[in-house]
Amino acid sequence: MSASWPARIAGIVLMTALVWGMVVLSALPYRLPAADAGLLRLSWRAPARGEESCRTRTQEELDALQPHMQTPEVCERAVLGYDVSVEIDGTVEWSGRLEGRGARGDRPIAFLHEVALSPGRHEVTVSVTATAEGGTPPPPTSLEVPLTVEPARVYLVTVDPDSGRLRLAASENGA
Amino acid sequence: MLKRLIGRLDAFFNRLYGSKYNPLYQSGTLIVVALALLLLTGIYLLIFYRIGRPYESVLGMNEQVWAGRWIRAMHRYASDAAIVLAIVHALRMFIQSRLDGPRAKAWWSGVLLFFTFLVCGWTGYVMVWDAQAHALAVAGARLLDVLPVFSQSIIRTFAGDRPIPGAFFFLNYFAHIALPIGVGLVLWIHLARIARPVVFPPRGLLWGTVAALTVFSVVTPIAMGVEADPLRIPDPIALDVFYNFWLPWAMDAPPLVVWAVGIAVGGAFLLLPWLPGRPKTLPGPSYVKQRHCTGCEQCSVDCPYDAIRMVPRVGDGKSALVGLVDPALCVSCGICAGSCAPMLVGPPGRTGRDQLAAVKRFIQEQPPDPATVVLLACSHGSGGVTEFERWSDAVVYAADCAGSIHTSLIEYLVRSGFGGVMVVSCPPRDCWNREGPIWLEQRMFHDREAELQARVDRDRVRLVFAGPGERAIVARALEEFRHDIEAGRSAEGESSIDLKEHCDTTVVSAAEGGS
Numbered sequence: 001m002s003a004s005w006p007a008r009i010a011g012i013v014l015m016t017a018l019v020w021g022m023v024v025l026s027a028l029p030y031r032l033p034a035a036d037a038g039l040l041r042l043s044w045r046a047p048a049r050g051e052e053s054c055r056t057r058t059q060e061e062l063d064a065l066q067p068h069m070q071t072p073e074v075c076e077r078a079v080l081g082y083d084v085s086v087e088i089d090g091t092v093e094w095s096g097r098l099e100g101r102g103a104r105g106d107r108p109i110a111f112l113h114e115v116a117l118s119p120g121r122h123e124v125t126v127s128v129t130a131t132a133e134g135g136t137p138p139p140p141t142s143l144e145v146p147l148t149v150e151p152a153r154v155y156l157v158t159v160d161p162d163s164g165r166l167r168l169a170a171s172e173n174g175a
Numbered sequence: 176m177l178k179r180l181i182g183r184l185d186a187f188f189n190r191l192y193g194s195k196y197n198p199l200y201q202s203g204t205l206i207v208v209a210l211a212l213l214l215l216t217g218i219y220l221l222i223f224y225r226i227g228r229p230y231e232s233v234l235g236m237n238e239q240v241w242a243g244r245w246i247r248a249m250h251r252y253a254s255d256a257a258i259v260l261a262i263v264h265a266l267r268m269f270i271q272s273r274l275d276g277p278r279a280k281a282w283w284s285g286v287l288l289f290f291t292f293l294v295c296g297w298t299g300y301v302m303v304w305d306a307q308a309h310a311l312a313v314a315g316a317r318l319l320d321v322l323p324v325f326s327q328s329i330i331r332t333f334a335g336d337r338p339i340p341g342a343f344f345f346l347n348y349f350a351h352i353a354l355p356i357g358v359g360l361v362l363w364i365h366l367a368r369i370a371r372p373v374v375f376p377p378r379g380l381l382w383g384t385v386a387a388l389t390v391f392s393v394v395t396p397i398a399m400g401v402e403a404d405p406l407r408i409p410d411p412i413a414l415d416v417f418y419n420f421w422l423p424w425a426m427d428a429p430p431l432v433v434w435a436v437g438i439a440v441g442g443a444f445l446l447l448p449w450l451p452g453r454p455k456t457l458p459g460p461s462y463v464k465q466r467h468c469t470g471c472e473q474c475s476v477d478c479p480y481d482a483i484r485m486v487p488r489v490g491d492g493k494s495a496l497v498g499l500v501d502p503a504l505c506v507s508c509g510i511c512a513g514s515c516a517p518m519l520v521g522p523p524g525r526t527g528r529d530q531l532a533a534v535k536r537f538i539q540e541q542p543p544d545p546a547t548v549v550l551l552a553c554s555h556g557s558g559g560v561t562e563f564e565r566w567s568d569a570v571v572y573a574a575d576c577a578g579s580i581h582t583s584l585i586e587y588l589v590r591s592g593f594g595g596v597m598v599v600s601c602p603p604r605d606c607w608n609r610e611g612p613i614w615l616e617q618r619m620f621h622d623r624e625a626e627l628q629a630r631v632d633r634d635r636v637r638l639v640f641a642g643p644g645e646r647a648i649v650a651r652a653l654e655e656f657r658h659d660i661e662a663g664r665s666a667e668g669e670s671s672i673d674l675k676e677h678c679d680t681t682v683v684s685a686a687e688g689g690s
Contacts, residue, residue, distance in 0.1 A: 002193040011191030015198070019252075019387050023395050026255045027413035030423065032310065035410035043334035101327075112331050152408040158336035169335070170406055 038117040038149035040124060042086065044159040044166075045110045048100025050079045079105040080131065086115060087125040097131065117149045126157055126166055141165045177270045182559070182644030185605065194602035194640065196380045201604060202264040204376040208384050209260060210362075212253035214355065216246045221352070226344045229304040230402045237399055248392035251415075254296055256388065258417040261289050269447070271555075271607060276457040277368065277480065277504050279448035284365040286444045291358050296418035298351040304344075305400030306409030307419070309333065312343075314425045321430040335405030368504065369609065370481040460505035461512070463498040464519035464526075470494025473624040474511040474520045479609035480504050483511060483520075508608035509579030513618060516625040518581055527581035527625075534572070534584050541570050543592035548657060550649070551585065553577035553611075556601035558646030567653055569597070577601065578611015582618050582627040585636060595635040595660045599649055602640045612640060634663045 003011065054075040062070045081099035085092055093115050101107035126143045143166035147155060156169040181199075188197045198205060223240050225232035236243035265285060268274050274282040297315065301308045316330035332339055366372040375381055400413055414422065425433045443450065463474065465488065475483040475498055482504035485496040498520060500511075507522040514520070518527025541547075548569045553576055554561040561573035572588070574580050577600030588596045598619070600612040617623035619638055627636070637659075639652040 002195070003189075003191055007191050011188075014191060015383075015387060019391055022255050022259060022417075023252060023391050025416040026251060027397070028416050029411040030414035031411040032408055033427065035408045039408065041334060043331055043336045045331065045336075110328050110331055112328060112334055152410045154335065154406040154408060156335050156406060158334075
C-alpha cells in the first residue's frame with residue numbers, strides 16, 4: 001500500500017516533530033540537586049607513616065631457631081593512622097580514622113569525603129590528630145578557616161604536596 | 176491489548192508512509208543506517224580529537240573544523256536515533272512474541288547490543304569532557320569503586336586535588352573505538368541466524384532518514400557545555416535522556432543498589448525468553464518426508480531461517496539429495512509447507528497435505544456457494560478478521576501464516592465452487608516469519624515453486640496485504656473483489672477436483688485420504 005500525497009506530507013510533518021522531540025531530549029537541561037548548595041570536599045593521598053622498632057636477638061633465641069632463620073636482629077613494624085574530624089560551625093559533621101591501605105596497611109592513605117554546605121558564612125575546622133594508640137604526629141596538620149559558601153561551588157581541602165599541610169582550594173572566585 | 180495498540184500504530188504509519196516505507200516496520204534496518212552514520216561521522220571526528228586536550232579539541236571541532244559542529248550533531252543525533260529505534264524494535268519483537276525458541280538468540284544478542292550502545296554512549300560523552308562528561312565520569316567511578324577489583328579509589332581521580340591523568344582519557348578513547356568493534360561482532364550474531372538478512376531499508380527511507388538527521392544537525396547543532404571543572408557543580412547540564420537517563424538517580428542512590436537494579440533489569444531483559452510466563456515449548460519443528468522428497472531444494476531456498484539443508488540421501492530414492500531440518504534453527508513458521516510441491520514438508524499437522532485435509536473438512540462445514548468469497552487470512556494480521564467464522568458475508572479460513580499456505584489450498588477452494596478466494600497476508604515487511612508474503616505472492620502470480628496452477632481462474636483469486644490494525648483495507652479490498660467477480664464470469668463448482676495431473680500420485684492419494 002502506498003500513501004497519498006496529503007498523507008505523505010502529514011508523514012513528513014509527523015517525522016519532523018518526532019525527530020525534533022528526539023533532538024530536544026538529547027540535551028535536556030538538568031539541574032543537579034547539589035547545585036543549590038556548596039560542597040566541602042576533603043580529598044588527599046598521603047603516604048602512611050610506619051614505626052619500626054628493632055632489637056638484637058639473644059643467643060638463646062638464636063639457638064632456638066633453624067640455622068637459616070637465625071637473623072641477628074628482629075624488627076616490629078607498625079603503620080600509624082590518624083583520626084580526622086570535620087566540624088562545621090562547631091558541630092562535628094564527620095569523624096573517622098584513616099589508615100594505610102593494602103594487606104599490611106602500608107599503602108598510601110587515600111581519603112575522599114564530601115559535606116554539603118548551605119550558602120553563607122561557615123566556620124570550617126578539619127582536625128587531624130594522632131590515634132589514641134599514640135605514635136608520631138600525623139603528616140597533615142589541622143585546618144581552621146572561615147568560609148563564605150556560594151551555591152554550586154566546591155571547596156577542596158587537600159594536602160599541599162610541598163608543605164605537607166592541609167590547605168583549602170577552590171575554583172576561580174572561590175573562597 | 177499491546178498487540179492491538181501496535182496494530183493500530185502500524186496502520187496509522189502505513190497510511191502516512193505506505194507499508195514499504197513504514198519506519199516501524201523498518202526499525203531494525205534503520206538502526207543499521209544510524210550505525211553507519213555513527214561510523215562515518217565518528218571517523219571524521221576522531222581525526223581532530225586529542226587525548227591530551229579533550230575539551231579544547233572538541234571545542235575546536237565545533238568552531239574551527241570544516242562542518243565540524245554539524246558532523247558532531249549528526250554523530251549525536253544518529254546515536255540517539257539508534258537507541259530510540261532499538262527500543263521500538265525490541266518492543267515490537269516482545270509484543271509480537273518473536274523471542275522464543277530459536278529466536279532467543281536474536282533477542283539476547285539484541286539486548287547485548289543495546290547495552291553496548293549505552294556503554295559506548297557513556298564513553299562518547301566522557302570524551303567531550305564538559306560538565307555532563309564530568310558528572311558521568313564521577314557517577315561511573317562511584318559505581319566502579321564498589322567493585323573489589325581496583326586497588327585504588329577511582330572517584331578520587333575527579334576530586335580536583337590533582338590533574339586527571341592522561342591514561343583515563345586514553346582508556347576512554349580506546350573503549351569508544353573498541354566497543355563499536357564489539358557491536359559489529361554482536362550484530363553478526365544477531366543476524367547470522369537468518370537467511371538473506373535485510374540490512375538496509377528501502378532507498379527512499381534510507382536517504383529520507385539521512386536527510387532528516389542532516390537538516391536537524393545543521394539547524395540545531397550541538398552547543399558546547401562548559402568545561403569540566405571538579406571544583407564547580409555545573410548548573411544546569413544538558414542531559415541526553417536516551418543515554419544518560421540513569422544519571423540523576425545513580426548520583427544519589429547507593430552504588431550497590433544501582434548495580435543490583437542494573438543487573439536485575441539487564442538480566443531480566445536478557446533472560447526474557449526463558450522467564451516464567453513465556454511459552455515453554457513451541458510447535459514442533461518442521462520435518463521432511465524424505466521418501467517423497469524430490470530434491471528440488473525449494474524448501475531449503477525458501478526457509479527464512481536457513482533451517483533446512485540438503486543432505487545426501489541414504490538409500491534409494493528419487494533424488495541424490497533430500498531436505499533435512501535443523502530443529503535448533505526451525506521456528507515452525509511453516510513457510511516450507513508452502514514451498515513443497517509434493518506437500519510433504521512442514522511443521523507437524525501443517526504440511527501441504529495436512530492443509531488440504533483441513534480444507535476438505537472446512538468445505539463440509541461450509542458448503543461452497545458461488546456468491547460467497549473465502550477469506551484465506553493470516554492469523555497474525557488481516558485486520559484481525561480471523562477472530563470470526565464469517566465476516567462481512569465472507570467465509571473466513573484462518574492460516575497460521577500466509578506464507579505457509581500451499582497454493583493447492585487456493586486451487587481447491589476456487590475449484591470447489593466458492594465465488595473467489597481472497598488471500599489476506601501481513602504486509603511484506605511485517606511478516607512474523609520474515610518472507611512469507613513475498614514467497615506467497617511469487618507462488619500465486621510468478622510461478623515460484625510450488626506455484627498456483629495455471630488452470631486456476633486468476634479472476635477469482637486475489638492477494639491483499641493488511642496488518643492487524645487494517646480491517647478497513649480488508650473490507651475495501653473485499654468489496655472491490657466482489658465487484659470484479661460479479662463483473663466477470665460466474666463461478667462454477669467442480670464435482671470432482673482432480674489434482675493428480677500436476678501432483679505426485681503418492682502424495683495426492685495421501686492428501687485425498689486425509690492425514
